[in-house]
Amino acid sequence: MEAISKEVLSGNRRALARAISVVENGGEEASQLVRSLFEYTGRAHIIGVTGSPGVGKSTLVDALITECRKEDLKVAVLAVDPSSPFTGGAILGDRIRMQGHTLDKSVFIRSMANRGHQGGVALATYDAIRMLEASGYEVIIIETVGVGQSELAIAQTADTTVLVLMPGSGDDIQAIKSGIMEIGDIFVVNKGDLPGANKSASEITASLELASSKAEKPWHPPVIVSIAETGQGIGELWQAIKKHKLHLSEAGLLSKRRMDRIQAELSEIVADIARRNLKKSLSTNNEVKEVLDDIATRKVDPHTAARQLIGNMFQTIQY
Amino acid sequence: MEAISKEVLSGNRRALARAISVVENGGEEASQLVRSLFEYTGRAHIIGVTGSPGVGKSTLVDALITECRKEDLKVAVLAVDPSSPFTGGAILGDRIRMQGHTLDKSVFIRSMANRGHQGGVALATYDAIRMLEASGYEVIIIETVGVGQSELAIAQTADTTVLVLMPGSGDDIQAIKSGIMEIGDIFVVNKGDLPGANKSASEITASLELASSKAEKPWHPPVIVSIAETGQGIGELWQAIKKHKLHLSEAGLLSKRRMDRIQAELSEIVADIARRNLKKSLSTNNEVKEVLDDIATRKVDPHTAARQLIGNMFQTIQY
Numbered sequence: 050m051e052a053i054s055k056e057v058l059s060g061n062r063r064a065l066a067r068a069i070s071v072v073e074n075g076g077e078e079a080s081q082l083v084r085s086l087f088e089y090t091g092r093a094h095i096i097g098v099t100g101s102p103g104v105g106k107s108t109l110v111d112a113l114i115t116e117c118r119k120e121d122l123k124v125a126v127l128a129v130d131p132s133s134p135f136t137g138g139a140i141l142g143d144r145i146r147m148q149g150h151t152l153d154k155s156v157f158i159r160s161m162a163n164r165g166h167q168g169g170v171a172l173a174t175y176d177a178i179r180m181l182e183a184s185g186y187e188v189i190i191i192e193t194v195g196v197g198q199s200e201l202a203i204a205q206t207a208d209t210t211v212l213v214l215m216p217g218s219g220d221d222i223q224a225i226k227s228g229i230m231e232i233g234d235i236f237v238v239n240k241g242d243l244p245g246a247n248k249s250a251s252e253i254t255a256s257l258e259l260a261s262s263k264a265e266k267p268w269h270p271p272v273i274v275s276i277a278e279t280g281q282g283i284g285e286l287w288q289a290i291k292k293h294k295l296h297l298s299e300a301g302l303l304s305k306r307r308m309d310r311i312q313a314e315l316s317e318i319v320a321d322i323a324r325r326n327l328k329k330s331l332s333t334n335n336e337v338k339e340v341l342d343d344i345a346t347r348k349v350d351p352h353t354a355a356r357q358l359i360g361n362m363f364q365t366i367q368y
Numbered sequence: 369m370e371a372i373s374k375e376v377l378s379g380n381r382r383a384l385a386r387a388i389s390v391v392e393n394g395g396e397e398a399s400q401l402v403r404s405l406f407e408y409t410g411r412a413h414i415i416g417v418t419g420s421p422g423v424g425k426s427t428l429v430d431a432l433i434t435e436c437r438k439e440d441l442k443v444a445v446l447a448v449d450p451s452s453p454f455t456g457g458a459i460l461g462d463r464i465r466m467q468g469h470t471l472d473k474s475v476f477i478r479s480m481a482n483r484g485h486q487g488g489v490a491l492a493t494y495d496a497i498r499m500l501e502a503s504g505y506e507v508i509i510i511e512t513v514g515v516g517q518s519e520l521a522i523a524q525t526a527d528t529t530v531l532v533l534m535p536g537s538g539d540d541i542q543a544i545k546s547g548i549m550e551i552g553d554i555f556v557v558n559k560g561d562l563p564g565a566n567k568s569a570s571e572i573t574a575s576l577e578l579a580s581s582k583a584e585k586p587w588h589p590p591v592i593v594s595i596a597e598t599g600q601g602i603g604e605l606w607q608a609i610k611k612h613k614l615h616l617s618e619a620g621l622l623s624k625r626r627m628d629r630i631q632a633e634l635s636e637i638v639a640d641i642a643r644r645n646l647k648k649s650l651s652t653n654n655e656v657k658e659v660l661d662d663i664a665t666r667k668v669d670p671h672t673a674a675r676q677l678i679g680n681m682f683q684t685i686q687y
Binding site: 079080083084087088090091175304307308311312314315316317318319320321322323324327328331340341344345347349350351352353354355356358359 | 409626638
C-alpha cells in the first residue's frame with residue numbers, strides 16, 4: 050500500500066486508478082490506504098451533479114470540465130451508478146462523450162458502480178474523493194445517474210450540488226416540490242432549446258422562493274437555463290458554482306457541511322462494520338446459525354434476535 | 369401496544385393503519401409490536417411489483433387486486449417510495465386509481481415513504497408486512513416506484529417479484545441485461561397496445577434464455593404482454609404468480625428465500641442499531657464529539673475513528 054500511496058501523491062494516473070479500485074473493494078486494504086493519505090485530503094471543491102436519466106448530465110459535466118480547464122484547474126469526474134447492484138457494471142457508455150478530454154492529463158474520469166449492500170457505493174465515494182484529492186485534483190465532479198435515495202446520499206458528499214432538469218419534466222418538478230429541492234444549491238434547466246424551458250425555470254424559481262422564505266441562512270439557489278450541447282449557459286453555471294463555494298466559506302458553512310458529512314460517513318462505516326461482522330458470524334458460528342432457525346420457526350422475532358446477536362458479536366468483533 | 373396487537377389480530381383496519389405507522393417510526397415501540405405479533409406472521413404470499421415510473425404499475429396492481437377478489441382472497445398493497453427521503457410524502461396520487469376498491473373491506477392500501485436513513489424503509493417494509501399478515505391478509509403486494517438500489521432491496525422482501533416494463537423502453541431492457549433480470553420471477557410488458565410490444569417481449573425472452581442456461585434450479589420466468597387498463601393479460605399474470613408460488617413450495621425454495629430474507633433483515637437491524645447508537649453518542653458524549661474534530665483537523669481518518677468508537681459504543685450499547 051505504501052508504494053501506491055506515494056505514487057498517488059506524485060500524481061501517477063495508473064496508481065490513482067488502482068487506489069480507487071482498492072477503496073471500492075473496501076476492507077482492511079482500503080482503510081490502510083485512506084489512513085496513509087488522509088492528511089493530504091480535504092482540499093478540493095466537490096461538485097455533485099444529479100438529475101433524472103436523459104436530462105443531459107454527462108454533456109453538461111463535459112462542458113464543465115472545459116470551464117475548469119480554461120482556468121487550468123485539475124479536474125476529476127466520478128460517475129456513480131448506485132442502481133447497478135448486481136453486475137458491478139457502470140454507465141461507461143455515457144463516458145464516451147467525454148472523450149474530448151481523454152488526452153488531457155489534468156482530467157481524470159472514472160465510473161463507479163455499487164458492489165454489495167446499501168451504502169456501499171456512498172462509502173466508496175467518500176474514499177475515492179480522497180484518493181483524487183491526494184493526487185492533486187482541485188475540482189471533483191460527482192455525477193449520479195438518477196434522483197433516488199442512494200443517489201441523494203451520494204449527492205450529499207458534495208460541497209455544491211447541481212440539480213439538472215429538462216423542460217417540461219413535470220415529474221422532476223414534482224420531485225423538487227416534494228423535497229429534492231432541499232439538496233440543490235444550483236438548478237439547471239438543460240436542453241433549453243426545447244419548448245417550455247423558460248416556463249420550467251419560472252416554476253422552479255417560484256417553488257424556491259416559497260421555500261427560501263423559511264430558510265435561516267439565505268443562499269438563493271440560482272436557476273440557469275443551459276444548452277450543454279452548445280455550451281450555452283455553462284459559463285454562467287460555472288460562475289454560480291464558484292460563487293456558491295465563496296458563499297460557503299464566507300458564511301462558515303463549508304466546515305459545517307463537512308462536519309455533517311463526517312458524521313454521516315462515520316455512521317455508515319460503523320453500520321458497515323456491524324453488518325460485516327454479522328455476516329461473518331452467520332456463516333461460521335453455529336450458535337448464530339441457530340438463531341436463524343429460531344426466527345424461521347417463529348420462536349424469536351428478528352428484532353429480539355438482533356439484540357441478542359449484537360451482544361455476542363461485539364465481544365469478538367473484528368474490524 | 370397490547371391493545372393494538374389484539375385489534376390488529378381481529379382485523380380492525382384502523383388499528384392496522386396505526387400499527388403500520390408505529391413500525392414505520394421504528395424504535396422500541398415497533399420492536400414490541402413485532403414481538404407480540406410475530407407468531408401470527410409468515411403466512412401471506414408476498415408479491416413484489418417493480419419497474420420504472422410510467423410503465424403502469426399502479427394500474428396493473430389495481431387489476432391484480434380484482435383477480436384476488438375473484439378468489440375471495442384478502443389483499444393488501446404497500447406502495448413504497450424510497451426516493452422521498454425528505455418530506456415523508458408518498459406517491460398518494462397514484463393511489464387514487466385504486467379507488468374502485470376503497471369500499472371493499474377485504475382490500476387494504478397503504479403508502480409508505482422513507483423516514484431517515486438508507487435501509488430505513490426496507491426495514492419498515494418487513495415489519496409492515498408482518499402487521500398485514502397478523503391482520504389476516506393472504507396476498508400482500510409490494511409496489512415500488514422505480515428500479516433503483518433501494519427499490520430492489522424492497523423488491524427482495526417478496527416471494528414472487530414481478531418486473532413491469534413497457535414496449536420500447538430501451539433503458540429498461542438494458543437494465544435487465546445488466547442484472548436486474550436476476551430479481552424478476554415474472555416479466556410483464558405492459559401497455560401492450562403500443563408499438564413494439566411483441567419485439568420487447570421477444571428481446572426479454574431471449575435475454576432470459578441466455579441467462580437460464582447457467583441457472584441451477586430452473587424456473588423459466590414467463591414474459592407476459594398485458595394492457596392493465598383493459599385487464600388484458602392480467603388473468604394470465606395472476607396464474608403465473610400462483611404457479612410461481614407452487615414452484616417455490618415444491619422445489620423447497622420458499623423456505624430458502626425466506627431464510628435469505630431473514631439474514632438480510634437481521635443484518636440491516638444490526639446495522640441500524642449500530643447507526644442509532646453512534647448518532648446518540650455523537651450528541652451526548654464529549655469524547656465522541658472530540659473524535660469528529662480530530663477528523664475535521666485530519667488528526668485521524670474516519671476508518672480508524674470508527675473502529676475506536678465502536679469499541680467504546682458497545683460497552684454502553686442501548687437497543
